[in-house]
Amino acid sequence: MADYIEVDVRGLSCPEPVMLTAAALKANPGKALKILASEAHVRTNVEKLLKSKKVDFTSSEVGSEYEILTK
């Protein structure tokens, strides 16, 4: 099982979730991230960032929230 670095952006206003994810990618090159999001539009924005950075990821709903795992 991969050892993930957790980035919890739940409940934060735009653009903090994307900025925190971008900062975590920069600070942890090559490491897998687990991004926890609570809003659908935040999930969309984070996924868009990961695509633009060419980072592979899987995204799933966990209860009423979202979990995005980078590879």
Added chain:
Amino acid sequence: MDRLFDAKWKLAIGGVILGLLAVILAVGGNPGNMAICVACFIRDMAGSLKLHTAPVVQYYRPEIVGFVCGSFLIALATKEYRTTAGSSPVIRFILGFIMMIGALVFLGCPLRMLIRMAAGDANAYVGLVGFAAGIGTGCIFLKKGFSLGRAYEVKKVNGFILPALLVIGLVVSLTTALFAVSESGPGSMHAAPILALVVALVFGAIAQKTRACFAGSLRDVFLMKDFSLISILGGMFAVLLVYNVATGKFHFGFTGQPIAHAQHIWNLLGMYAVGFAAVLAGGCPLRQLVLAGQGSSDSAITFLGLLVGAAFAHNFGLAGVAAAAATETSEAVAGGPGTAGKIVLICCIVVLFIIAATNLKKSDAKS
């Protein structure tokens, strides 16, 4: 539904549709260069509720009801509805208040700024410079770690309150004479209520799906070189420009523009306050209505700040006055804000710096 607006060209088409909806309201009878203006319409709503008594800007605008409820319904239908609260609500109230003061000094929210730009109103381009500068200032604080903190999930009923209140108000306005209605001026000019409501419902739904935000558009360009959201504005601007040119409504210049003034420094500073406050609040007035519709009680509080700001703006003469040419019965009016409006606007900008500087935190994803 997730893939409906997942590319820039799709977002631009979303913007084209939003532009067409604005054209429908312009043709339908809304005031000049004010097919849609979130700030002006909330101001009219405040007037209709007699929170202020400026006789020319009183009308319970169905558009505001439509924006919130369109977002509410589409969010419910696509399972994106989520009731949250608790991210610095009082500060958000103040940010809403300041956004309204800035917008009413300029005479329009960012959406109306775009509409005015597409009609050739050069004052709106001055406003754009201020708006961009305000967003740039907000971005500096975001980079330094500005945050209003997290919102948390709360009971679902919290998110139903604002849409329900707005609908009840609309029913009252359509079926009784309880609310004030302007007999002249911008408040007296409006599309048919049902047309306005239906158009705004669709507008609100598309704005929710596209995440359209005037402040977010420039913010994302400045911070991340991301042109996704601004492509919505590009599509909308193109439609409005074509409409104005085709119908002979395009007149480039500073003077003779409907419901506008040419006090450049105050147009610039008014929109500076709007841009700065909108970045700190996480979205422009339109985006706040959409977020309130999809369940954010914090954005509902921002709406209340906008509403109270409108009341203050007109009760205390803070709003800009539209310029007017001389007539047989009246002298020419240069327009712009009075002394009180200028002082309060500068105080508002100082307050924005205080809010920005006192809500910095170290960059920590887990805090």
